[in-house]
Amino acid sequence: MVQNLAVTNCKISTREIQKTTITGARDVAIQMLWVHFSCLWFISFYGLYLLHEEYNEILLKRIQQLQRLRHRPDQFTILVREIPFCTEHKAHGCCVDHFFSKHHPYTYHSYQIVYDGRDVEVLLGLAESIARKIENLRERPTAMKTKREYLLLGAFGEDAVKISLEEDRLEVFCEKIRQLQHEIELPVAFVIFKTRRGAALAAQSQQHSHPLLWITEMAPEPKDVSWRNLTIPYKILPLYEIGVVLAASLLTIFFAIPVTAVQGIAKFEKLKKWFPPAVAIQLIPGLSSILTGYLPSVILKGFIYIVPCAMFGMGKLAGCVSKSKEEIKACNMVFYFLVGNVFFLSVLSGSLLDEIGESFTHPKDFPSHLASAVSAQADFFMTYILTDGLSGFSLEILQPGLLFWDVIKSRTIGRGGEKNPYLYSLPYFRIIPTVWLSVLIGTVYAVVAPLLLPLLIGYFCLGYIVFVNQIQDVYETVYETCGQYWPYVHFYILIAIALMQISLIGIFGLKSKPAASISTVPLLLFTLMFNEYCKKRFLPTFQRYSIQNAVENDELDEKSGQIEDNYENAVNAYRSPCLQPANFLESESSTTHPLVS
C-alpha cells in the first residue's frame, strides 16, 4: 500500500480500455483501490477531527490571550465611520459626542476624531529636512573650532544668517502644519468606552436606522491601525475591494503569459541575436547548457518571488482598517495565486484560463480530469517540496533579499545618513501561503502517493526550527491579532481535504469503480457541512468580542482597580499620527509652541 501506486495507476488509465489478459493482476489492483478507499475515509475523518480539536484549542488560547492583553486600549475602543457632518458646529466631533452620550449613556467616555494627515505628512517631511539642515549648520562651527578658522573667514557670521533664514522658513512651515493639523476632519472617529462590555455592545449593534451611517466595529490595536486607509470614504470602499479582487484575479489568471514571453526571449539562441557578446558564454564549456537549462526556471522563480510583494501592495489598497487585515488579504491572494499557478498549472498542463473555462462549462468532468492529472504529477511535487521548500527555508535564514536591498540602499540613498537598524516584521504574506500550498500538496497526495509525506514531515520540521529562531531573534512583532490567521488556515486545510476527495472520486471513476466513486460523494458533502458547522461554532468568536469575556475582563480590572487607567490610556493611544508634535529643534519651535495644544 505504501508503494507509489499513482504512477502505475495512471499508466493504466492512459491506456484506458486496454483489456488486461491477466485477471489476477486486475483483482489485486481492485483490492488496492479498496485499500485506497478506506485510507481516504480514515484520513478525511482523522483530518477533520484534528481540525476540530485544533480550532477549539486555538479558540481557548485566543480567549486567554485577550485576557492577558486586557490592558490594551483596543478593548475599550470602537472605530466609528460615516459620522454625519454637524452643519451647526461645522464639525463631526460634536455629533459623535452627542450621539454616543445619548445612546450609550452609562458607558461612553470620549472620542478621538481622525484627521486627514496626508498633506501634513508631506509638510512634516519638508520641515524635518530643514531642521536637519539647521542642525548641520549649527554643528559646523563646533566641528571647525579646533581649526580656529571660522572667525577669520567670517563663516560663523555667514552661517548665522543662513541659520536664522532657515529658522524663519521652519517657523512658516510649522505654522502651516499647525493650521493644517486640525483642518481636514474625516468622518471617522475612535470612540472610547468606560468598560469593555460597553465597547463590545456598541461594536456589535446597528446604531442608526440608516445602516450606512454610524458604522461601528472593534478598533484595531493602535500600532495596527492603517491610518492611510481611514481616509478612504466608506461609500467607495466596495469599489476598492472589487478593483483589488479583479486585479489579483487577472494577475493570477494571466501570470503565465508574460512569464512565457520573457522565457521565450531569454532562450540562448535569441539571446545571441539580441545581445551578441553573449556568444562569449559558449567559450566556457558547460556554461551554455546550464544557462539553457536553468534560465527559464530562474525567470519563473524571479517572477514568483515578486508576486507576494505585488499582492501585498494590492492588499494595502483594498481599504482595510488595519495592517493585519491587509496582510491576511495579501496571504489569501498569494495562496490563490500559488494554487492556480503552481498546483493547478503544474498538474493540468495548459493555460489556467482554458482550465477555468473548461471546468465551468463541463463541471462534471472536473474530478476525472483532476484525477488523471494529479496521479501523473506526484514525482514533480516530490521534487518541488525537496528543492523549493527546503531552499525556501535556507533563503529565509540568509535573508538575501534584505541583504541585497540594504547593500543597495547604503551605497545610494542612505550614504552618509545614520544607519537604520533594520527591523522588519515577519513577512506572513510570503511565508504562510507557501506553507499552505505544501499542506495542500501533502493532503491531495496523502492517499495517492504517500511517499510524499515523509518528505513533507522533514520540510515542516525544518520550517519549525527555522521560524522559531526567526521569530525569537530576527523579526519584530508589529501587531498581535490573537489568532485571526487560524480561520484561514483551517479553511485552506479543509479545501485541501475536499480537493483530495474530489481527485479520488475522479480516480475511482477512471478505474471504473463507480461504487467507490459514488460512496465518496457523501464524504465530500460531510466535509462541506463540517465547514459550515465550524463557521457557526468557532468563527464568530474570532470576529467579535463576546459579552461574557468582556464582563469577565472588566471584573478582573475592577478587582485590581485598574479600569480607569486602562480607558484613560486608550484616549491618547488613538491620536492620528499627524497630530503628534514633531520635535524638530528641542530648543525651538516644538517646545515653546507645541504643535498640538
Next chain:
Amino acid sequence: MVQNLAVTNCKISTREIQKTTITGARDVAIQMLWVHFSCLWFISFYGLYLLHEEYNEILLKRIQQLQRLRHRPDQFTILVREIPFCTEHKAHGCCVDHFFSKHHPYTYHSYQIVYDGRDVEVLLGLAESIARKIENLRERPTAMKTKREYLLLGAFGEDAVKISLEEDRLEVFCEKIRQLQHEIELPVAFVIFKTRRGAALAAQSQQHSHPLLWITEMAPEPKDVSWRNLTIPYKILPLYEIGVVLAASLLTIFFAIPVTAVQGIAKFEKLKKWFPPAVAIQLIPGLSSILTGYLPSVILKGFIYIVPCAMFGMGKLAGCVSKSKEEIKACNMVFYFLVGNVFFLSVLSGSLLDEIGESFTHPKDFPSHLASAVSAQADFFMTYILTDGLSGFSLEILQPGLLFWDVIKSRTIGRGGEKNPYLYSLPYFRIIPTVWLSVLIGTVYAVVAPLLLPLLIGYFCLGYIVFVNQIQDVYETVYETCGQYWPYVHFYILIAIALMQISLIGIFGLKSKPAASISTVPLLLFTLMFNEYCKKRFLPTFQRYSIQNAVENDELDEKSGQIEDNYENAVNAYRSPCLQPANFLESESSTTHPLVS
C-alpha cells in the same frame, strides 16, 4: 414598437440563417432591435429607481409603525435559546437570571422560561371534554324541571353520583396537569428588559464565547410565537431546515411526474376501461369533448391548488420561531415552485430536471435558450393572466375552499356543536406568490411583448380592489411584521428584471446583434450590484432594531411615563400557553385551586 414583435422575431430565429433577399425589411428589423435595446435600458433603470424609492418609503413606514406599536411587549423582549442547565438547582431559570443580571446589569428585568407543553395540551383537551360532560349532566335537571319527573325517576340522584365521579376524575387530571406544567423546562426563555435599548443591544450581540450557547434574537410578537417550534433543540434545527429545503426542491422538480401520470390515467379512453359507467357520458352530446379537453387541465389546477398547503405545512416544520417567518418561508417555496412549474415549464417545454441539468452543464447557452422560448410563449402567458389571474380573484371573493370545508364540517364532526364563527388569516402563502409570478411574467415580457402589460394592469387593479375588501372585511389580523415581507418582494422583482435582461441578451444574440448583446451584460452586472447595495442599505433595518430607534421610543415613553407599564406587560405576555389556567368549571377546580400559583 408597441406591436408584438416577439412572435415575428421568433419566426425569424427558427429559420435562423435563412438569407432574406429584401434588405430593406432587415434594416427595419435591426432598427426595431435598437428600439428594444433602448427600451430595455429605460425599463431597467426606471424599475431600479422605483424599487429604490419604494424600499426607502417602506423603511420609513416600518420605523413609524414600530413607533406607533411601541407599547407592544416584543420591543422589550428577546428570545434566548440554548441556555445551559444549572446542575446545582436542576433548572435553566436560575442560569438565565444569573447570566443576564451579571452581563446586562442596568437593563435586565426578568425572564419567562418556556415549558414543553405538548403533553399538557393533550391532558388539557381530555380535561376539557370531561368538564363539558359534567356541565351537560348539571344542565339536564334544570332542563327537566318543568316536567317534574326528575324527582320521581330518581334521575337527580343518579346524575349526582355521575357528576361526583366525573369531578373526581377531573380533579385527578387537573392535579396531573399542575404537576406537568412546570416539569419539562426547555432551554429557551423570553428575557424582558427595562428598556428597548437594552433589549436591542442584547439581541444583536454575541453573549458567550461559545457562540452556540445563549443565542439571542428579538422576540416575535406574543401572538406570533410558534410555541411548538421552540421545543426543537437548536442544534438539530439545521437538519430540519435542510430537510424542508430538500423536500420542497424535490416537490418542485418532480411535481410534473405524478401530474402527468394522473393525467394519463384520467384520459377518457382509459376512464372507460377502468370505470365502465363512464360510457354514459357519451350519451350527452358535447360532454365527452368537454371532459377530454378540460379534465387534464382541471387535474393540473387541482394539484397546483394543493401545493401551497403542502408548502405551508413544510414551512411549519422548518423550525422558525414565529408564524410570520413560517409563512414567509412558505411564500418563498411556493414562488420558486410556480417559477419552476408554471413559468419555466411552460416556457421551456421539457422536464424541469433536464432543463436544470442543461443549464448547469452549458450555462453559456442559457440566455439564447431562454430567449427563443420566451418569445414563443407570449400568447400563452397572455391567456394565463386573463384566465388564471382573473379567475383567481373571483374565487378569492367566493372563498369556495372555505365554503366547501365549512359545509363538510357542519355535516360531519361539528354537527350539534356550537357554530364556530370562522375567522381566518389572510393566506399570504397562497396569494403573494401568484402576484409575484404575475410581476415576473410582466417584467420579462415588458420589452418583448408589451401587449401583456395592459392586461396586467387590469389584473393588478382588480386584485387591489378585491384585497382591500378582503383585508378590511373578511380576514382577521394574526400578526404584524412591520414590512418584513417587502425585502422578498423587492428581491423577486429584481430577479424578474435580471431574467428580462438575460432573455434579451439571448434575443440579441439570436438576432446576430452581438454589440447589443454584449452591451447588455454591464446592465445585468449593474442590476446585481444594485441588489448588493440594497442589501447593505435597507435590509439590516428590517432585521434588527437600531439603537437610535430604540432610544427614541424609550424617550417617548419616558415623557409619558409609560415605560414601566410596558415592560410589566411583557412579563405576562410571554407565558407559555400551556401555563394559562384552564377554566373548566368556574365554581370548582379552577378558582379554588388556580392551576398556576
